[in-house]
Amino acid sequence: MNAIIISIGDELTSGLTINSNAAWLGRQLADLGISCPLQLTVGDQRAAIVAAIHHSAALCDILLISGGLGPTEDDLTRSSVADALGEPLVQDQAAMADLETFFKRINRTMTENNRLQAMRPLSASCISNSCGTAPGIMARLGKTQIFVMPGVPREMKAMFELSFKPLLQAAGGGVVRRIMALNICGAGESWIGSRLADLMKRGTNPSVGTTVHDGIVSVRIYAMGQPAEVHTMITEKAEIVRHRLGELIFSTDQVTLEEVVVQNLLQQGRTVTTAESCTGGWVAMMLTNVPGSSACFKRGWVTYSDESKAAELGVDPELIKTYGAVSREVAAAMAQQARRRAEAHWAIAVTGNAGPANDDLKNPVGLVYIAIAGPNGGDDVYVRSCQFPGDRQSIRLRSSQMALTLLRLKLLGLDPEAVLPR
């Protein structure tokens, strides 16, 4: 069983509104085990809507349409569906009564335009709208079942949940889809892809794919089957991926990198501090995003200038003079000094050149040193040099994520050099 989604509205095709309805419906279909190989977005033009319905109905069992059911001139879905069916529009008595009740309840006069909303193609039926005026429409074109919903997200979602989802569940034969995401920071998508190539072959179930969002790569495992079996299918595949990628995986599903780090710190009863140059507070900002982080993060510094590294952290100015602020030595000293001053177990320090231009000392854009000073004091400091691609924003984000990744690995007692690819 497969479905196509048609979204209707000039505000969508002209990009004024991002089409989140289609994404929501796509997710609902996927979870019901109904494949959705195609989505269409069509402007407010009757001929184009009719063409899209004909084109889609020839390709699918289920056609979900949203938008264009309102009371104004540019709401053309109702008449377009009638055209596609080759039928006239007739007034639906029950829908008309619903509309009258609705307007009585909110104490407004119903306009002539509103009456149009009670019209439906002759062979179709109206579906009541639990939170708005426009009823939905259910119709059949050949072998294709058509469900039409309003475009207002709240109304669309309520109508789908109440009226259409139960029908689709029954029709779907109990098959469901489940997804697990394994999240990775510190290795690129192509590096990960090359390690999972055999798992990522098309047309398998469970299937494996990768996505990247804001520097985090997610390996996604999709399983389709009976509710009782999908969990096992996913877990088994996840075991294989875990075996290949090991400690590179920092979380599953929605859990963020900063949540994992804060959680580990809290579990171990440890604290952390930050001394940031090129990330300018981003690492501290990420840590403090996590509710409860105040128990493990008490203070941090943004030491952007050379002077502040000396004055606030106590980094030896001679060290900066000798090696430059962007250096392995200064990163290490920043972390060690910050750790001491904050009386924290761990310290993160970041110093680098986020661009846009090479700096005074000819350090290339994207060169960043990240240091992690550990609870054993003295020599317990690890520094990684990184060369990040992209613009200033992206270098700063990746630096911050890498800093948290390095701390995460150290908290697990691991050597980042052994875990992270170069």
Place this chain on the structure above:
Amino acid sequence: MNAIIISIGDELTSGLTINSNAAWLGRQLADLGISCPLQLTVGDQRAAIVAAIHHSAALCDILLISGGLGPTEDDLTRSSVADALGEPLVQDQAAMADLETFFKRINRTMTENNRLQAMRPLSASCISNSCGTAPGIMARLGKTQIFVMPGVPREMKAMFELSFKPLLQAAGGGVVRRIMALNICGAGESWIGSRLADLMKRGTNPSVGTTVHDGIVSVRIYAMGQPAEVHTMITEKAEIVRHRLGELIFSTDQVTLEEVVVQNLLQQGRTVTTAESCTGGWVAMMLTNVPGSSACFKRGWVTYSDESKAAELGVDPELIKTYGAVSREVAAAMAQQARRRAEAHWAIAVTGNAGPANDDLKNPVGLVYIAIAGPNGGDDVYVRSCQFPGDRQSIRLRSSQMALTLLRLKLLGLDPEAVLPR
């Protein structure tokens, strides 16, 4: 001239990712006066992609395709375009050289998968990617010009702007749409809407609308016409809006709040420091987002705990004991002390409860005090109490934006109480 947009990826059809690329491209086309009656979203299936290309090419002059150009098994756009053209894939020498240079620059080994990205259909050409590895593709199918871009939004946008937009501009001829955004921080969308209601009537040209994105309200003025006239049309309407909203407007178009603040500081030869509690480094992070900010921002503190406010900034512990850390008095002291310690002209301090729960002293979630200490020293400190709605993330963002807004107004010599609505 008309265009169709095809977005490719299972993450889109299954609703994992909301298709913001299609909206962005739709807006670009609208700005170029090119109509876009249809958008398609297709999953990672070669036959479906080929069918979508054939179907679209028969209907349009311009076909924009994004996604599926990556180096992994599920990136099928390259081979699908070749299939649609009925041509084999061949290696593009220039693209291959670009890839080699890219990997050399970031000091990584190129995998075999990456090499696939330099393949193109025989008659097509490769378009270089200014911020990633996957080159774009330009091809012709019958009368239809096909432009293929990566799915990563940043890469897609850069490639469209640099390589495809100039071609479309030349082809478009005549009418263009221009937009000006006037950006506001510190007043809500409905408050602004009520002041511009008469300008926001539908069906006018130029037209006026409002959008909200991440706490920033933008008043958008759209004008459609010949290139020579749209500028005047927009400027005249903008004058009216400026007259109504005055100093609430911090910038036009893409200029960010932090850029305006840094620019003003640099122009005045002034410096700023930050002392942040609930925002946890976010204000510093925003300031240091701006290239060149190192000339006006030297250091900042994240003083998350009471102890750190005393130890690092020198806030009197008695003050914290008497009024609590979330108070007008402590905010003022944090700013004054930070300013003194950093030897800066200005200081921003933020202390509040970002949630998720009311704190020990029963301060409600969303209560935030923001202080601005000024160059006159001593009593030159302004504190604003704010009650922000939303979740932790949103309270922290709005606090950071309000802090920058207050500094912006102070730098203009204005009283925030007189400018910002309550």
